[in-house]
Structure formats: structure tokens, C-alpha cells
Amino acid sequence: MASAYIDTYYSRTVATSETYPAATGRTQTDVCIVGGGLAGLTAGLKLARSGRKVVLLEAQRVAWGASGRNGGFVSAGYATGLSSIERRVGRDQAKELYRLSMEGVEIVRRTIDELDLQDAKLVPGIAKALRYDSRGALQAACETQQREFGLNLRYLPRDEVRRLFVSPKYHEAILDEGAFHFHPLNYGRALAREAASLGSAIHENSPVISVDLEGARKIIRTRDAEIAAEHVVFTTGGYTGAVLPALKRAFLPIATYVLLTEHAPELVRSAIRTRAAILDDRRAGDYYRLVEDGSRILWGGRITTRTTDPRDIAALLRREMVTTYPQLAGLKVEIAWSGLMAYARHLMPQIGQWKPGAWYCTAFGGHGMNTTAIGGMVIAEGITGESDRYRLFAPFGLAWNGGILGRTAAQLTYWSYQAADAAKEFRSR
Known part of the structure; x- marks a missing residue:
């Protein structure tokens, strides 16, 4: 029996109900993909279109983890900024990586x-908003990105921001008209359907219990199946287990929370008067958008290293929403959920070849919708020999996550960012 998706807005509005059988028996294939999120599905579809025989193993359901329960934002960039990337790899390679995003x-x-x-x-449309006056820095950054990357950006001064987002908190924003937001679970399931139609074997409820990566043919085992493959690709994200210890040690599982409000179009309209989504510029800040023709708000935030759910996710997030928009004090929450993202300590995706024939493509936390797509694509290109663009990510490898101390340091870092953001906001009052 197939396991269920957790209760989210996306699982409630999923378009199709097809399931895929658990893996059984012995199979030989060109490529075995471990993990049925958007990175694995993108790689699988590209490989299938290239004529490769693909077996994809998912421990739960297709797009069950972060891929199918996130905010649904699709825009350029990474979880860390361009300046941080430049410091590690230099200006030219940083710009090339940004173009990949x-x-x-x-x-x-x-x-x-x-x-x-x-x-x-x-x-279409995602606005990146500030809760303080940048004194010209945001507009200058907007012009620089337009000039260097040709992004379709528009600077929004305070009056326009507050006309679209009726909140005293926001001072200015950049509207990315080339970005968009969407239903990621329906998208992920469509990738699986298309790959299956091209002959790929998709298997749900098939957690991998062991791998042997030493020989020319890699051996991947589930409870009831053994797959021999020339290549194996690990795309397991925040729910990565201990099958490949090097991967398990190289990321931090970070939780984020999302709520869906009740259907209340007039009340929602009193606060948000655009279909563009909004991304709060604060580190670990809020992100939200309208769904169901503007009648509900999908609101996310509260990044934490705590991997168990707090007692009342809805109350935590609702407090943030009402603090931002006091006119929404009467808006009820219908459902709230959480999910784990994978973050590397360097805040970049981990994409590459661990050893010949063994690939990894993970750690997309904070900016996963675009980076899972390009990550899956460049890994598939590496396998087919079409390109070696995956090597651009080599400086951001499987660095040790620091264990318990790494989690503590990450949480302390987020708290320090939040304190700095609060200070900026206070000074702009």
C-alpha cells in the first residue's frame, strides 16, 4: 500500500492520483536514481529523453519531501549571495554559476x-522586500543585476510597495517579473509521469537499504529488489539516510513551516493587492503568496535546526503574519505543516561525482526550485557526456556539517542574523 503525502495545501489540491509500484526482483539499468524529488525527477527525465534506461527509487511518494511541500517560489539565485560565491571562486565563475541558476x-x-x-x-512575479530603508543600496543592486544578467527587474519605492502590500513594515522592494510561483507537487508528479511514459521505471515506497559502489556496476538494494547500474545518482535532500555516510555528514537538516489561511477573499485583499509573491529580505524571514485566485494566503517562514515540530506551528506563523498585516487579525488558519530542507554549511548546492559512476545532487535548501532543476540537468549531462558543467560546483563539495556543533552553530548564526535584521528595522522606524 502506498504511503500518503502529509496534509498540505498541495496534497489537498494534487491533480492526479497515480501511484508507482515498489521495486521488486533483480534489475539491470543504465542509471539508478535514489530520491524522487525534483532534482532526481529532472535528471531522470533528461536521461530518459537521452535514451538511457533509468530506475528511480523513492522511499515514500514522488516529491514527498521538500520538493512537494515548499513555498513554490521559482527565481534566480542561491541560498547564499553572489558576493559570498565570488569570495570562494572568483568573479567570473560566480557569474557563470549565477547564470546556471x-x-x-x-x-x-x-x-x-x-x-x-x-x-x-x-x-508570474516575486517581490523581494526590505523592512528598512537601504538608502539607495537596493535600487543600485537592482540596476547592477539588470545590467550584468539581463534580469527583468523593477525597483519599487515605499509608496508603491505599500500600495501592493498594505503593511507599515515594508520600505522598498525589487519586483522580479521574470520569476514566478507555482504548485510544485503537481509539477513533480508531472515529471514522473513523463519519465515513465518514456520507459523509466519509477518505484515508490522503495527505500534503499544498502549500496555497493566499488565495482563497474553499482549495486543498489531495497528490501525486495536489487538494481545493478552503471551509474547511481543520490538526490535525497533533507531526508537523506545513512546509506552513503559521506552525504549524510555533509548537510544540515533545516526545518521550515508553512500555513494556509481560510478562504476569505475580501480580508486577504485588504492586505495583499497583487498576485506577485513576496520574499522578505530578512535572513530566515517570511515568504508568502496568494493561492486559489487570491482567496487564501500561503505563508511560510520560521527556519530552525529543530527537526521535530513545535507544539503549534500555526500559532507561530500566524503571529508573524498578523504582526506584518494587523488587518488580518481575524483571518483564521486552516492548515499548517513543516518540512526538512538540506543545507550545506557553505549554503550552496552539493553537485558532483563522488567516485566514478557515483553522483550526488543535493543541499538545495533555501532556493530549491531553480537549483534542483539545473542540478538534475547538469548531472544528467555529465552522465551522458554532453557537458561537464557539474564541475562548476566542485568548490562547494561534501564539506563536513559539523555534527551537533554544526547544528548549534547554524542556529546561533540564524539568531544573530535575526537580531541584525531587527536592529535595521528598528533604525528605519
Whole structure:
């Protein structure tokens, strides 16, 4: 019996109900993908289109983890800023990596068009907003990105920001008109359907229990199956187990929380008067958007290293929402949920070849919708020999996560960011 998706807005509005059988017996294949999130599904579809025989193993359901229960934001960039990337790899390579992130946005958009995915519910526009006056820095950054990368950006001064987002908290914003938000679970399931239609074997409820990566043929075992493959790709994200210890040690599982409000179009309209989504510029800040034709708000935030759910997710997030928009004090929460993202300590995706024939493509936390797409694509290109673009991510490898001390340091870092953000906000009052 197939395991269920957790109760989220996305699982409640999923477009199709197909399931995939658990893996059984012995199978030989060209590529075995471990993990059925968006990175694994993107790689699998690209490989299938390239004529490779693919077996994909998912421990739960297709897009069950962060891939199918996130905020649904698709925009260029990474969890860390361009200046941090430049310090590690230099200006030229940093710009090349940023362009890959832009390509990831276009991969998702193009796939939605090619497969005519009306159920992906694509809505254009994401605004990145500040809760303080940057004194010209935000507008200058907007002009720089327009000039260097050709992004379709528009600077919004305070009056325009507060007309669209009726909150005293916001001072200015950049509207990325080339970015969009969408229904990631419907998108992920569509990738699986298309890969299956091309002959890929998709298996749900098939957790991998052991691997042997030493020989020319890699051996991957589930409870009831053994797969021999020339290549194996690990795309397991925040729910990575201990099958490949080097991968387990190289990321921090970070939790984030999301709520869905009740259906209340007039009340929602009193606060948010645009279909563009909003991304709070604070580190670990809020991100939210309208769904169901503007009648509900999907609101996310509260990043933490705590991997167990707090007692009342809805109350925590609702407090943030009402603090931002006091006019929403009467808006009720219908459902709230959490999920684990994978973060590397360097805040970049971990994409590469661990040893010949063994690949990894993970740690997309904080900016996963575009980076899962380009990550899956460049790994598939590496396997087929089409390109070696995956090597651009080599400086951001499987660095040790620091164990318990790493989690503590990450949480302390987030708290320090929050304190700094609060100080900026206070000074702008």
C-alpha cells in the first residue's frame, strides 16, 4: 500500500492520483536514481529523453519531501549571495554559476510549457522586500543585476510597495517579473509521469537499504529488489539516510513551516493587492503568496535546526503574519505543516561525482526550485557526456556539517542574523 503525502495545501489540491509500484526482483539499468524529488525527477527525465534506461527509487511518494511541500517560489539565485560565491571562486565563475541558476528557472518554465501543465498554476512575479530603508543600496543592486544578467527587474519605492502590500513594515522592494510561483507537487508528479511514459521505471515506497559502489556496476538494494547500474545518482535532500555516510555528514537538516489561511477573499485583499509573491529580505524571514485566485494566503517562514515540530506551528506563523498585516487579525488558519530542507554549511548546492559512476545532487535548501532543476540537468549531462558543467560546483563539495556543533552553530548564526535584521528595522522606524 502506498504511503500518503502529509496534509498540505498541495496534497489537498494534487491533480492526479497515480501511484508507482515498489521495486521488486533483480534489475539491470543504465542509471539508478535514489530520491524522487525534483532534482532526481529532472535528471531522470533528461536521461530518459537521452535514451538511457533509468530506475528511480523513492522511499515514500514522488516529491514527498521538500520538493512537494515548499513555498513554490521559482527565481534566480542561491541560498547564499553572489558576493559570498565570488569570495570562494572568483568573479567570473560566480557569474557563470549565477547564470546556471537563471537557466534553472527557465528549465522549469519550459517544462511547464512543453507538458502543458495547467495544474502547475504558474503565476508570474516575486517581490523581494526590505523592512528598512537601504538608502539607495537596493535600487543600485537592482540596476547592477539588470545590467550584468539581463534580469527583468523593477525597483519599487515605499509608496508603491505599500500600495501592493498594505503593511507599515515594508520600505522598498525589487519586483522580479521574470520569476514566478507555482504548485510544485503537481509539477513533480508531472515529471514522473513523463519519465515513465518514456520507459523509466519509477518505484515508490522503495527505500534503499544498502549500496555497493566499488565495482563497474553499482549495486543498489531495497528490501525486495536489487538494481545493478552503471551509474547511481543520490538526490535525497533533507531526508537523506545513512546509506552513503559521506552525504549524510555533509548537510544540515533545516526545518521550515508553512500555513494556509481560510478562504476569505475580501480580508486577504485588504492586505495583499497583487498576485506577485513576496520574499522578505530578512535572513530566515517570511515568504508568502496568494493561492486559489487570491482567496487564501500561503505563508511560510520560521527556519530552525529543530527537526521535530513545535507544539503549534500555526500559532507561530500566524503571529508573524498578523504582526506584518494587523488587518488580518481575524483571518483564521486552516492548515499548517513543516518540512526538512538540506543545507550545506557553505549554503550552496552539493553537485558532483563522488567516485566514478557515483553522483550526488543535493543541499538545495533555501532556493530549491531553480537549483534542483539545473542540478538534475547538469548531472544528467555529465552522465551522458554532453557537458561537464557539474564541475562548476566542485568548490562547494561534501564539506563536513559539523555534527551537533554544526547544528548549534547554524542556529546561533540564524539568531544573530535575526537580531541584525531587527536592529535595521528598528533604525528605519
